[in-house]
């Protein structure tokens with residue numbers, strides 16, 4: 001970790017600032033309502049390194065490295081064993097019990113909290129709880145959800161129309177806030193924050209930006225011109241051409257912009273695709289973020305969300321979808337009955353796994369071996385918890401974990417299927433949540449989002465302004481807020497899948513202090529001029545690292561064309577095998593909640609056909 005720019009260090013203990021030299025039973029813990037016992041039993045309130053926290057990944061990595069836990073005699077029997085307690089696994093359990101209401105179900109997950117990527121982060125400050133999303137953030141474009149996924153949302157109590165009321169779509173605009181760019185020194189000469197991207201006239205923004213003369217002229221040109229760079233081609237022809245051309249190539253060779261501008265937009269879409277613009281085809285990025293410079297008149301946008309705004313957001317993101325699924329499966333674990341009261345409900349983790357209950361959710365339990373029992377009428381699942389292996393038997397098993405893990409879990413699968421499962425590399429990324437005392441510096445700088453051209457975190461943004469049930473959004477800039485910062489590894493010379501494998505290695509070996517350093521450094525870079533003081537203003541940090549993040553999706557430059565749907569590797573990979581079926585968003589090669597639920601539905605239907 002490097003320290004520079006005068007950013008002083010202050011130690012954090014599990015993500016909460018600790019005054020150096022303070023006694024171990026620190027007064028801050030009480031002040032923030034974080035009594036140790038509370039936090040230990042209540043995963044959403046844990047700070048520090050979360051997401052795939054230490055203790056969750058080591059067993060499966062040991063399995064991949066060759067360690068074997070032989071199946072023992074089954075200690076318990078269920079109608080269904082589900083591996084993976086994310087939205088897909090929880091939805092699979094629910095679909096199964098809709099088909100067979102008396103079925104007994106065990107769900108295993110390696111984390112200390114349910115929900116998979118859909119995780120809740122809680123902070124307490126001045127007696128108030130502030131909630132953040134640790135991963136899966138929004139129900140994106142619910143109108144595009146499959147029939148089954150849409151019905152699932154309704155069945156668990158979600159009325160998406162209520163978000164039009166709950167999400168304040170005008171708050172930040174009414175305060176005059178907009179996007180800012182923090183330019184880096186390496187590409188632009190000096191670290192400079194320029195506010196008002198898309199709000200100020202482009203010539204004014206360019207005049208303030210540390211661009212060279214050619215880049216400044218090109219910036220204004222490309223933002224204002226109405227040029228069709230592929231004249232004479234039909235829409236289909238241009239689509240065909242542009243899906244083979246990266247956005248970088250388009251900017252450089254068609255729009256002929258100065259090289260400095262390539263560095264300006266290089267990481268613009270990295271939180272979504274997790275690669276730079278050299279690997280994103282124009283046809284994928286052209287609809288992103290309201291449209292990308294230069295493309296609009298060459299490939300008019302369709303607007304992938306249609307008329308639907310991006311507002312379908314619970315304060316803890318889609319963790320509330322997971323929590324409502326848990327309420328449907330284990331009602332006593334999630335008090336309440338509405339989509340409003342789930343926001344403030346405190347989950348009772350002690351009743352998730354109770355003997356005799358029809359559905360049991362067993363956390364901190366990593367499946368290591370899944371095999372048909374003798375006679376092929378059941379499946380034995382061996383899992384490890386607290387270092388000890390146990391075997392349970394299910395009349396059926398649904399694997400709602402990661403495609404890449406399945407060949408190690410089920411060596412009996414055919415080789416072609418294992419290859420199909422191994423094809424898609426999961427995409428690593430990190431959502432860091434930063435509790436700040438107030439967001440006054442953002443308001444003063446007229447900024448709700450800062451894009452960093454080359455720093456560790458790609459962006460920092462204010463929280464989505466959502467008030468639902470008893471939970472009220474931060475009402476004024478003087479109130480505390482949970483900021484969102486996104487980190488995606490980039491720039492080590494790796495590309496595509498190798499970049500993601502390298503990103504995963506780095507995520508699992510980067511200590512909390514490095515994340516903390518960059519939080520402090522980047523917030524100070526951008527906000528210090530408006531009075532931000534990292535020591536004083538940061539009140540907690542939760543780093544949700546997702547080494548196995550987004551499902552692999554086939555929208556990038558290198559993806560080949562397939563002769564048929566059946567030839568796609570993920571379709572080959574998800575075939576039913578005896579009494580095993582495969583759910584999870586990986587199975588649909590789509591990183592979204594719609595995919596997670598739809599694949600669960602398919603896996604359950606297949607289970608009943610087997």
Ligand SMILES: Cc1cc2nc3c(=O)[nH]c(=O)nc-3n(C[C@H](O)[C@H](O)[C@H](O)COP(=O)(O)OP(=O)(O)OC[C@H]3O[C@@H](n4cnc5c(N)ncnc54)[C@H](O)[C@@H]3O)c2cc1C
Pocket residue numbers: 060083084085086087088089108109110111115116117118134135136137138139140318365366367368400401402405429430431546548549550551583584585586591592593594596
């Ligand atoms: C940071 C981030 C932001 C996202 N934002 C959005 C968004 O805004 N909207 C959206 O629709 N989607 C979003 N997604 C995509 C998200 O992956 C899906 O929406 C959905 O949550 C995936 O659910 P899942 O159950 O398929 O997978 P997961 O959530 O990955 O759940 C699978 C579970 O299986 C567990 N598991 C794996 N191996 C084993 C094993 N051997 N034993 C036991 N358990 C195991 C995993 O640890 C995990 O808990 C986001 C993803 C990430 C990472």
